[in-house]
Amino acid sequence: MTGRTMSGATTHLDTVEHAGQSPDTIQPWAELGLKADEYQRIRAILGRRPTSAELAMYSVMWSEHCSYKSSKVHLRQFGDKTTEQMRSVLLAGIGENAGVVDVGDGWAVTFKVESHNHPSYIEPYQGAATGVGGIVRDILAMGARPIAVMDQLRFGAIDHPDTARVVHGVVAGVGGYGNCLGLPNIGGELVFDPCYQGNPLVNALCVGALRHEDLHLANATGEGNLVVLFGARTGGDGIGGVSVLASETFDEKGPSRRPAVQVGDPFAEKVLIECCLELFTAGVVEGIQDLGGAGLSCATSELASAGDGGMAVRLEEVPLRDATLRPEEILMSESQERMMAIVRPDRIDEFMAIARKWDVEAAVIGEVTAGERLTITWHDELIVDVPPRTVAHEGPVYQRPFERPGSQDALQADSALALPRPKTGDELRETVLRLAGSPNLASKEWVTAQYDRYVMGNTALAMPDDAGVVRVDEESGLGVAVATDCNARFAKLDPYAGAQLALSEAYRNVATAGATPLAVTDCLNFGSPEDPGVMWQFAETTRGLADACQVLGTPVTGGNVSLYNSTGDDAIHPTPVVGVLGVMDDVTRRTPSGWRQPGQVIYLLGTTREELSGSEWAWVTHGHLGGVPPKVDLGAERLLGQILVNASRDGLVDAAHDLSDGGLAQALVEACLRYDVGARVWLDEVCERDGISPFTALFSESVARVIVSVPRTEEVRFTDMCTARGQVHARIGVVDSPDEDATLDVQGLFSIPLTELRQAWEPLLRNTFS
Amino acid sequence: MRVGVVTFPGSLDDQDAARAVRLAGGEAVSLWHGDCDLRGVDAVVLPGGFSYGDYLRCGAISRFAPVMEPLIAAAKGGLSVLGICNGFQVLCEAHLLPGALIRNDHRMFVCRDQRLSIERTDTPWTNQYQRGEEIVIPLKNGEGGYVADDATLDMLEGEGRVVARYVGGNPNGSYRNIAGVSNEAGNVVGLMPHPEHATEPFFGPDPRSGTTGLDGMRFFTSLLEKVAAA
Amino acid sequence: MGRIVVDVMPKPEILDPQGKAVAGALARLGYDEFGAVRQGKRFELEVDGEVTPELLGRAREAAGLLLSNPVIEDVVNVSADESADESADDDAVVS
């Protein structure tokens, strides 16, 4: 047991010298989340007990969140399974703040998705806001201008009494921060499922653009170069855990009041962005790092360990918001809107002038040294003296036991194929309407209307289209498309396939918009790694994703792991959010998801199998989750992608919409409602060819399928291309008139006026949350 | 034609406003909030954004920026000034325009394609529109509710100083559906929605709202017309 | 008719971006005698008749439950507003 009280004269600073002289001092390592063997390892590394400041640094950097100690052994596959050819599009990959992808013409793009789940449950607005703020700084740290954000949100049941609180706060927080930064929000995800009731998921993605030569990496090189901390002042944010140290050391005052919640200041971040970009342009920054989780502990140890020397920091130079902060607390503070730069002494005046121009406070707090140690002093007393790699990169690595849960067999045996199905035209009609108005398929406009999608003037597609598309180069029109996806029900049924299906869907969405998929980021949201069943899900997921990336030739460039997402013993469904980035030469060629021109012909590309387990239909109409998810077919996905990109480039299709949740039925609904233009559809040919019923044709969730609308003049070229490449295709309808009584007419089965369809699809979120 | 676009800390749509000026055939000149200097421009756009985070009240802090000193004087002397969104808020705080903009009545940020009717067409920013013409341009704000006391509202309507009104639903609780107003002479115009975001094909409002997406362009070409005519 | 005032302030240890911006603006305007500034909320609740201790109790409850977010804010005052009936005079303070 560790004692809560420390012996001796504790009002003194715990210096390295003092630590050397008092090896038997009892330290609160357990309260700080360290295991006994981890604490012993720190002592072995240092050859003495750590000072309380060192203990603070190790404990936070060796936490699950910062060290990836449970996930590391699995994440390695992402690098190992990336071939040389896949790597050829990367300017920087895993290990940097974010991966950087070459998109041609001297341009590069960087993107990454990260989680802010737990803070968003405690204080939804600030949790979500600071989540956006954090990922934007990651992108900025690569030398890139942030150009767009996306948010992936998962909440409990839509009608649960606590859901509205979280939804309101999170959506307002994502919007409040992103809108104020002037970053267009170009898409995201919104899912309601009881498994997220006590543990919502708030993931945020940021995309940035830069010229190749502007790439900045996080390292501290060049003896004598200065370490500059700039941005917001450091307060006591996010150091609830470490206040135990303060109270240990300064017990007569008792633990100080430290905020449990970080409050974001998007305005401070906006000026920080502009300031950084001007600093980059002026060429006064040698290395740069954002301050996120673990604050200065992380930034100093990571910069130093990635550099070629050591670093000496004078902690009393850190500008404080709260003068009572102790050195341990300053090291661990997670105050937002801060960055750290390495600057040559002869450029420091220029640096400071630019910071002053933007009213950004900056302070030189140390310098790069010749040695290999990271040393930190507090008013000339040495309180930290460590090898930085041992803090930043050589933390513990766990081979956590994993085991396929015994219940998995029964889950997979409980197929949705046994569920009663609608048969008549009327029953099918009712089902289409019911699904269209269900929580996960209904219009997301109530959310997306709270986000600015226009700012910067480069957004070529945003919600509700399949991918967000933004222009990178105003001259040429060069731009990127990004989509993220994850069907966590599929992942629950089969995590290996589920991860691949998430990739498959995001890949398809990017191609549907007309862009060539290039690279992947992921955010792996799971339950407790100490549960072997969860660990099995995690292992299966990483293996599935890495294998699939290899097949599709899209490397994982970076991402984030969020564990311990559970309420009591109930873990969330495994939720591997996968983001795909694609490039297009001219974003004005992007393909929207709805048809506009009457008379165009509608084709269904891909094969439909009877795949209903885990589907939206099974969930909405029967509350059922069981069986095995749709078959993964990456070869088909790749071919389909090529067809879609060529069709967009050659102007062969006017609209394209991918089939996923809710199957063909929901895709037709959305393609009609996109521009309020109806369609006449027939399913006989597809049913006969694929050996399926109309019900299956409408609601199955087989992969590698899209619907497209083709101008009649291009029909022959389009079908020739499909035939030549072996793309399964069938003409299933024509685009109808956009008049008052436009309908979605599925011949021989049912017909629904678009007004009725809109009435079913549009109001749910507004009515629930307004 | 040199059109100044002011950048305050927290301005967001300044690049967009400058792009719109260029697309209209003008030269965009960037003006810095901290400089007490208009650099001899022929007109000024105060762009959208969250200057100073929109903390305190939108536009309240920027209104005291050094650049506002010569700007206020020049505006009173007849310089053409367009304040868009946050720029509109700055103009109200600076008392160049009457009224104020408060939190949307539904208390949420709203981003949507907004139908407007143009009511005053003798300003340097709107002379290419027809009176009563309906256009669609993006609207995006959290504090876009236009308010003033009844006497002021009556005066604005009586003198024909309402530049644009919301049509097809009031998006933010603005009194009398007012989306934009002008000073008496008409050279100073404030507008909540964003014409600069409807000036380039493929990057403006959605065709679903029955627009080409370019309805905002004439705010900028009007200006060139006016100067050419002068 | 009575009126109850509820004052809510950001917790002292919590970052207050608004107060920070106001402090900066005041300093630029030459009001540098005001160092730190915090910005909070003031609610005025109208009640029929007198402000009774019971009503104040209810207002305190409501302040903790709805008017403040205890994670980041403190209720610093719940009290009867004596000037309720002469609110026209309130303006006087600025003149």
Added chain:
Amino acid sequence: MGRIVVDVMPKPEILDPQGKAVAGALARLGYDEFGAVRQGKRFELEVDGEVTPELLGRAREAAGLLLSNPVIEDVVNVSADESADESADDDAVVS
């Protein structure tokens, strides 16, 4: 260290969407004894040393110039905060 409090409220005739929303939420929670609710702002300005009449005068100026917009708001109070030095006790009011 002294503290000056400045209270700013929306003018009675101007729409107050936040106050209205609060009133609605209170009623839904069963607090229907509170009819109308208005939401304004409370600023706390810190000054070195005592709050002098001069400082109060300067605060009044700042309140009229920056902290309020006279088109839509009234400054309803500018005064010294007597509890400035014992802010730890502030929480007491909710308990």
